[in-house]
Amino acid sequence: MSSTVRPPGAPPAAVSAPVAPPPGGGAPVPARAARAAARPARGAHRVRRRLRGLRPHTLRGRATFAFTAVMLALTTVLVTGVWVTVSQYLLVQRERATLVQTTANAAQVERGLAGGVAPAQLLSQLARETGSTSLLLYGGEWSTTSLRIGRDDLPAELRERVVDGGPARQRITADGSTMLAVGVPLPQPGTAYFEIYSLEELDSTYRVLGIVLTAAALTVVPVSVLAGWWVTRPALRPLDRLAGAAAAIADGALATRIDPRGDPSLEPLATSFNRTADTLEERLRSDARFAADVSHELRTPLTTMVNAAALVDGYRDALPPDGRESLDLLRSEVEAFERLVADLLEISRADAGSTDVALEEVCLADLVRASLARRNLAATSPADLDVAPAAEDLRVRIDKRRLERVIANLMDNADKHGDGLVRVSVDRLREHARVVVDDAGPGIPVQERSRVFERFARGSGSIRVSSEGSGLGLSLVQRHLQLMHGEVAVEDSPQGGARFVVRLLVVEAD
Amino acid sequence: MGTLLDVPQSVLIIEDDVRIRRIVAMALRSEGLDVQEAGSGEEGLERLGERRFDVILLDLMLPGVDGFEVCRRIRRTSDTPVIMVTARADSHDVVAGLEAGADDYVTKPFVAKELSARIRALVRRSRGTGLRQRITVGDIEIAPEEGTVTRGGEAVELTRTEFKLLTELALESGRVLSREELLERVWGYDYFGDSRLVDVHVRRLRKKVEADPSNPTVVTTVRGMGYRIPA
Structure with a gap:
């Protein structure tokens, strides 16, 4: 009796075939998941490759992502399992019920025929469930209880098989819907009883089940994202602190250490991190101290050299032409040397962690105006200052000496490496006061912009564009601004040159 | 005021490094100042006992009696302007020196021209304001x-x-x-x-x-x- 047309163990996909797609479109998730489950290794690979681009960058994001992926995989397996089991069970139940009814009705037909009752009358007396149709082949004639379903709805193969003496069942499409045809041969030759059952109810059960399971699977994603985000927070807190401390050190806060208190899991990590930081700090400090000591020692002889050269310059008229030229060379080299030593000392002191930043509140426009006036005194072509009306009274909290160096170095840079200073302007952008310095040079290519702040960075290539300047000026600009919680960036000036933008936090008037 | 510029202002340099002392003295003389030299704090104080100076140029790093102490001793008896010479503008030396009684400071490497301008500024304004009223x-x-x-x-x-x-x-x-x-x-x-x-x-x-x-x-x-x- 179990020799059904559909071989046992058919893929679940076949089971779901009669199920209409759930509202909202797309193939039902269980079916797709079932396919993916059939080839787990390859499927996972493909999914992983496709998702790589979407992978979050933070550790916590990745942990949440992994958590969600695991949850989704588990849910998929679970949903597929439920789907396969339940749908199989329902189908088996249905098949068993139809078989029982068909066999009972066939027995009644057999008795009726033996009693000489006419087939049509016989069929009408049968007890049938609503929606099912009985067909009888008797003496080469077909009788049916339905006007719409008849002999032609039964596949020839099924008919022959039953008439040949084997009971069988097959899923068919009749009257526009899926039905189950069950046939039983009767003892009289050429006689068979068929019954066609509607599968409508089973289909709608499948549909509801499909929707419920799909919805469950879809809910898992947002819920596990939230749960993962929430759950990973305490777990990753030590790593967050570690990452924060490492970033602080990278930004130059060498004194940063991790306090493992209240977090035993952090303790070994904190200990080795702190030891590394100690070593690093000590080494950097001793390097910086050495540089500071060297440049400091150079200042005394420099004082002698500068003044001796200046004194000799007072007698230049008494010198032969060669002597005068030598004197000029000497003076310009001594001057460059002096600047280099001053910058080196300044930067090494900043490296050594000198914290003598004297912050005071000043009017930014006044400071820039004074800096520019000082520069214009010595320059061949004076540059303009452009203060936005809203920026005239902007106050910033800075170290005056350092900010003066910043502005002076930027103007110096424009004069020496940017074909001359064009314009200096002061304006306000949201909570920042800005000082913008434009030059007349060719601008700085995007890929070199971060490099210009490096020590001894020169113009493009290895060609030393100018022998002037210490090569530390812009690097000092950045260091000074860091100490004053400001920042500097390079852009293109609308006139084509390079534009350096200094940003400082505005002190709001009370 | 006109006659003041005709009288050379007198400067005492107290500096142990002979090279700096010599060159600065020469450079200031070429700027028209009357310069005396002292190679140590003790020698400087001795000179100050002998005569008046308009300005004292004092190095802070001196062997023996250091610059801070020299400055405090000068202040006990005199209001002569003191310009201290320091190696680092951002060190605590500056504040310590000012607290010891110095009026101004210069940092190495300095140029004699700027230094003489500072000396003149200090001397000029130390000769009263010309106001009669109290x-x-x-x-x-x-x-x-x-x-x-x-x-x-x-x-x-x-x-x-x-x-x-x-x-x-x-x-x-x-x-x-x-x-x-x-x-x-x-x-x-x-x-x-x-x-x-x-x-x-x-x-x-x-x-x-x-x-x-x-x-x-x-x-x-x-x-x-x-x-x-x-x-």
């Missing part, structure tokens, strides 16, 4: 012409820089003078003078003129703006 602030009376200050009838010993600072504030009593303005009026600096000069001198001045220096009423601080003598 100024009174509470129980303090300033006699600009004589360059003397009395508090409750008793004489207060001020250095020339402290005196100038007090006078500038008193002349504009009621108005806030910013550090920049004071640097320009008292020291002859442009915008970028070191504002610590003002702060340390105000502190020194308060010790001498205030009843309670930690709770000043004569020279008051206006946060973020500057100093003021209330009208």
Whole structure:
């Protein structure tokens, strides 16, 4: 009796075939998941490759992502399992019920025929469930209880098989819907009883089940994202602190250490991190101290050299032409040397962690105006200052000496490496006061912009564009601004040159 | 004023490094100053006992009696302006030196031309303001012409820089003078003078003129703006 047309163990996909797609479109998730489950290794690979681009960058994001992926995989397996089991069970139940009814009705037909009752009358007396149709082949004639379903709805193969003496069942499409045809041969030759059952109810059960399971699977994603985000927070807190401390050190806060208190899991990590930081700090400090000591020692002889050269310059008229030229060379080299030593000392002191930043509140426009006036005194072509009306009274909290160096170095840079200073302007952008310095040079290519702040960075290539300047000026600009919680960036000036933008936090008037 | 420029101003250099001392002395002489040299703190103090100088140039790093001590000893007997020579503008030496009584400072490497300009600025303004009228602030009376200050009838010993600072504030009593303005009026600096000069001198001045220096009423601080003598 179990020799059904559909071989046992058919893929679940076949089971779901009669199920209409759930509202909202797309193939039902269980079916797709079932396919993916059939080839787990390859499927996972493909999914992983496709998702790589979407992978979050933070550790916590990745942990949440992994958590969600695991949850989704588990849910998929679970949903597929439920789907396969339940749908199989329902189908088996249905098949068993139809078989029982068909066999009972066939027995009644057999008795009726033996009693000489006419087939049509016989069929009408049968007890049938609503929606099912009985067909009888008797003496080469077909009788049916339905006007719409008849002999032609039964596949020839099924008919022959039953008439040949084997009971069988097959899923068919009749009257526009899926039905189950069950046939039983009767003892009289050429006689068979068929019954066609509607599968409508089973289909709608499948549909509801499909929707419920799909919805469950879809809910898992947002819920596990939230749960993962929430759950990973305490777990990753030590790593967050570690990452924060490492970033602080990278930004130059060498004194940063991790306090493992209240977090035993952090303790070994904190200990080795702190030891590394100690070593690093000590080494950097001793390097910086050495540089500071060297440049400091150079200042005394420099004082002698500068003044001796200046004194000799007072007698230049008494010198032969060669002597005068030598004197000029000497003076310009001594001057460059002096600047280099001053910058080196300044930067090494900043490296050594000198914290003598004297912050005071000043009017930014006044400071820039004074800096520019000082520069214009010595320059061949004076540059303009452009203060936005809203920026005239902007106050910033800075170290005056350092900010003066910043502005002076930027103007110096424009004069020496940017074909001359064009314009200096002061304006306000949201909570920042800005000082913008434009030059007349060719601008700085995007890929070199971060490099210009490096020590001894020169113009493009290895060609030393100018022998002037210490090569530390812009690097000092950045260091000074860091100490004053400001920042500097390079852009293109609308006139084509390079534009350096200094940003400082505005002190709001009370 | 015209005749002042004809008399060479006298400078005493106290510096142990002979090379710097020689070259600075030569350079200042070429700038028209009358320069004497001393190779140690002890020698410098000895010279000061022999004659008056208009300005003293004092290196802080001296063997034996160091620059701070020399400065304190000078202040005990004299109000001669002292310019200290320091290696680092941002070190605590500057504040310590100013507190020991120095009026101004220069950092190495300095150029003799700038130094002589500073010397002239200090000397010029230390010769009185030309005001005849006396100024009174509470129980303090300033006699600009004589360059003397009395508090409750008793004489207060001020250095020339402290005196100038007090006078500038008193002349504009009621108005806030910013550090920049004071640097320009008292020291002859442009915008970028070191504002610590003002702060340390105000502190020194308060010790001498205030009843309670930690709770000043004569020279008051206006946060973020500057100093003021209330009208």
